[in-house]
Amino acid sequence: MKETRSTCPYCGVGCGVIIESDGTQITGVRGDPDHPANFGKLCTKGATLHLTAAPGIARQTRLLRPMRRLQRGLAPVAVTWDAALDLAATEIGRIVRTHGPDAVGLYLSGQLLTEDYYIFNKLAKGLIGTNNVDTNSRLCMSSAVSGYKLTLGADAPPACYDDVNHAQCLFIVGSNAAYAHPILFRRIEAAKQQNPAMKVIVVDPRRTDTAELADLYLPLQPGTDVMLFHGLLHIMLWEGWTDAAYIAAHTSGFHELKALVRDYTPERVAQICGLKHDDLFQAAQWFATSAATLSLYCQGLNQSSSGTAKNATLINLHLATGQIGRPGAGPFSLTGQPNAMGGREVGGMANLLSAHRDLANPVHRAEVAALWGVPDVPSKPGKTAVEMFQAAADGEIKALWIVCTNPAQSMPDQALVRRALQRAEFVVVQEAYATAATCDFADLLLAATTWGEKEGTVTNSERRISRARAAVPPCGDARHDWRIAVDVARRLEGQLRPGQPSLFPYETPESIWNEHRESTRGRDLDITGLSYAMLESAGPQFWPLREGEPTGKARLYEDGVFPTADGKARFAALPWKPLAEPREARFPFSLTTGRLRDQWHGMTRTGTLGRLFGHVAEPAVQLNPQDMERRGLKDGDLVYVTSKRGSIVVPVQSSAALQPTQAYIAMHWGAEYLSGRNNKGEPLAGVNALTTSAHCPTSKQPELKHAAVQILKA
Ligand code: SF4
Numbered sequence: 001m002k003e004t005r006s007t008c009p010y011c012g013v014g015c016g017v018i019i020e021s022d023g024t025q026i027t028g029v030r031g032d033p034d035h036p037a038n039f040g041k042l043c044t045k046g047a048t049l050h051l052t053a054a055p056g057i058a059r060q061t062r063l064l065r066p067m068r069r070l071q072r073g074l075a076p077v078a079v080t081w082d083a084a085l086d087l088a089a090t091e092i093g094r095i096v097r098t099h100g101p102d103a104v105g106l107y108l109s110g111q112l113l114t115e116d117y118y119i120f121n122k123l124a125k126g127l128i129g130t131n132n133v134d135t136n137s138r139l140c141m142s143s144a145v146s147g148y149k150l151t152l153g154a155d156a157p158p159a160c161y162d163d164v165n166h167a168q169c170l171f172i173v174g175s176n177a178a179y180a181h182p183i184l185f186r187r188i189e190a191a192k193q194q195n196p197a198m199k200v201i202v203v204d205p206r207r208t209d210t211a212e213l214a215d216l217y218l219p220l221q222p223g224t225d226v227m228l229f230h231g232l233l234h235i236m237l238w239e240g241w242t243d244a245a246y247i248a249a250h251t252s253g254f255h256e257l258k259a260l261v262r263d264y265t266p267e268r269v270a271q272i273c274g275l276k277h278d279d280l281f282q283a284a285q286w287f288a289t290s291a292a293t294l295s296l297y298c299q300g301l302n303q304s305s306s307g308t309a310k311n312a313t314l315i316n317l318h319l320a321t322g323q324i325g326r327p328g329a330g331p332f333s334l335t336g337q338p339n340a341m342g343g344r345e346v347g348g349m350a351n352l353l354s355a356h357r358d359l360a361n362p363v364h365r366a367e368v369a370a371l372w373g374v375p376d377v378p379s380k381p382g383k384t385a386v387e388m389f390q391a392a393a394d395g396e397i398k399a400l401w402i403v404c405t406n407p408a409q410s411m412p413d414q415a416l417v418r419r420a421l422q423r424a425e426f427v428v429v430q431e432a433y434a435t436a437a438t439c440d441f442a443d444l445l446l447a448a449t450t451w452g453e454k455e456g457t458v459t460n461s462e463r464r465i466s467r468a469r470a471a472v473p474p475c476g477d478a479r480h481d482w483r484i485a486v487d488v489a490r491r492l493e494g495q496l497r498p499g500q501p502s503l504f505p506y507e508t509p510e511s512i513w514n515e516h517r518e519s520t521r522g523r524d525l526d527i528t529g530l531s532y533a534m535l536e537s538a539g540p541q542f543w544p545l546r547e548g549e550p551t552g553k554a555r556l557y558e559d560g561v562f563p564t565a566d567g568k569a570r571f572a573a574l575p576w577k578p579l580a581e582p583r584e585a586r587f588p589f590s591l592t593t594g595r596l597r598d599q600w601h602g603m604t605r606t607g608t609l610g611r612l613f614g615h616v617a618e619p620a621v622q623l624n625p626q627d628m629e630r631r632g633l634k635d636g637d638l639v640y641v642t643s644k645r646g647s648i649v650v651p652v653q654s655s656a657a658l659q660p661t662q663a664y665i666a667m668h669w670g671a672e673y674l675s676g677r678n679n680k681g682e683p684l685a686g687v688n689a690l691t692t693s694a695h696c697p698t699s700k701q702p703e704l705k706h707a708a709v710q711i712l713k714a
Contacts, residue, residue: 012335014460043182064476089491110337113456131382147311166328169290174300231269241288246322292328312572350382392420580694648676
């Protein structure tokens with residue numbers, strides 16, 4: 001038996017796994033006792049990974065070879081890799097020559113490895129000449145990125161998992177960590193058991209399993225987080241709980257914020273947030289006066305039309321109370337996907353460049369152009385996720401290359417996504433799973449390797465870089481994502497820069513990673529002191545890890561110096577704004593979405609295992625018991641859930657976790673489980689038939705956490 005150390009491909013906790021195999025088949029998986037993210041523990045999803053790789057399942061679900069659809073609506077036929085790669089390069093080249101580089105869009109994934117991400121970013125921005133490269137991280141973490149940059153000056157979570165053991169107050173907001181980050185939640189439970197005096201505050205409209213651990217649960221109304229954070233600061237100021245010395249020495253912009261929060265009185269905040277006056281005071285006191293307060297937050301803040309403001313105004317509280325840069329203290333965004341961090345590090349988004357550089361900065365563009373050996377990097381901002389699909393639906397983007405993600409299920413406003421995929425002239429889907437809904441729209445399917453077959457690196461929520469390793473050869477004729485991208489890029493170079501040396505000389509993931517490492521020199525995430533050899537010998541490492549340093553930094557800003565022009569963190573004086581789509585008479589329910597404990601994203605992998613349906617067997621819309629009674633509904637009744645964009649039919653279920661006028665549907669269920677139609681009668685699937693593509697103006701992250709809906713008995 002062979003044992004291979006790697007990482008779990010699901011969530012951003014980034015647990016280490018040991019893959020057992022006979023060299024050709026994966027036979028088992030267990031937690032890696034030496035990995036600092038999990039110390040040997042795995043949740044239900046991680047512990048069943050090997051079963052998802054069983055040959056019987058792979059034969060039924062995997063995309064085993066490249067395929068081409070000769071005509072839309074027909075079944076795809078197998079083609080050779082040479083034919084597939086030639087077709088990709090020919091069609092993309094034709095579209096670039098005919099319509100310009102911005103007629104191409106690449107839509108990537110937080111589940112790609114850092115090396116994959118790096119190549120796609122260079123291919124788009126360095127070779128094709130478009131910044132139209134964005135990822136499903138836009139649906140996941142882009143508000144956290146913009147919140148950090150606005151206040152702390154860089155996209156760098158300042159805390160680490162070990163801070164859970166040092167905190168005296170945990171402020172968990174917009175995160176059901178018990179389901180979404182189970183192994184981190186085990187650590188939180190253990191810390192609470194060891195230190196019962198530690199106060200846990202949970203803020204969430206739904207009373208989730210995470211809220212069961214709370215000393216204080218704040219069931220705020222959807223979309224009122226900024227109101228709450230300003231209200232807490234108002235109380236802290238009134239009570240003298242802020243840290244004047246820290247504010248004076250390490251921050252700027254406090255006067256403006258202080259003036260703004262004057263109007264956020266406890267009475268007003270309690271009324272708009274739907275919270276008790278006393279609870280607001282208790283939360284403010286524990287947050288401000290505990291020896292160390294750690295905030296943990298996720299999609300409840302990020303997936304919002306006020307996503308940046310929610311992130312930034314929470315960070316305001318840490319800066320105002322000096323709860324940052326010490327063990328157990330700081331704001332800590334939890335990453336949804338396994339490598340959304342790595343994607344950001346290589347600049348794999350429409351507004352970013354390599355090593356946390358900004359596309360809008362001409363100096364940064366020149367640095368990256370020099371690094372890549374190209375005349376320039378285009379300055380025109382790229383299309384972010386929703387914008388990209390809108391542009392394809394409008395006929396502006398002609399070629400879409402979708403990699404390792406399933407927008408035909410996961411993007412908001414599925415009617416828009418469907419129009420985009422149908423109107424684009426050429427749709428490439430690079431995927432491991434033939435069952436992903438987006439495959440149905442592909443002109444060309446490129447079979448990709450996946451967990452257990454791939455080599456590279458990932459970065460988890462706490463800035464820790466780990467190696468992902470291959471235990472077995474690729475399934476069927478699947479190829480690695482970086483390899484496919486390099487092979488298409490080399491063919492495109494023949495058309496777009498003939499006769500010049502290749503920009504893509506790579507033959508291994510390590511050679512790609514070494515170029516990425518050099519791009520970080522002198523940047524906030526400098527990893528010039530790290531190598532594949534060090535990851536092999538010393539295990540996972542935090543960034544930054546500069547040349548000459550023995551280890552990376554577990555905590556940032558311990559010296560109170562921030563990566564801004566004056567070295568000071570900046571308060572964000574951003575007012576509260578209501579939801580993009582508030583409830584109204586025709587749509588009187590607030591629909592929110594979220595994760596189940598044992599499923600992952602669109603269920604392409606977890607949906608293959610019967611045992612992962614043991615926790616929740618089928619989709620349902622959950623409603624408060626009072627709403628059920630008022631509408632004469634009982635558990636199991638079928639209802640239409642209808643928004644302005646579409647309607648689905650789903651069984652209803654009573655849940656005391658929901659407040660009156662709220663509704664909840666898990667995000668995972670696709671066409672097999674949850675069908676519906678849009679207003680034109682076209683078929684749509686899943687909860688995203690209902691959600692809105694309204695998004696935060698800064699982060700461009702859509703408001704997946706709230707849509708106004710009507711619910712009627714079917
Ligand atoms: Fe995988 Fe996340 Fe579970 Fe860890 S907590 S085993 S990374 S799904």
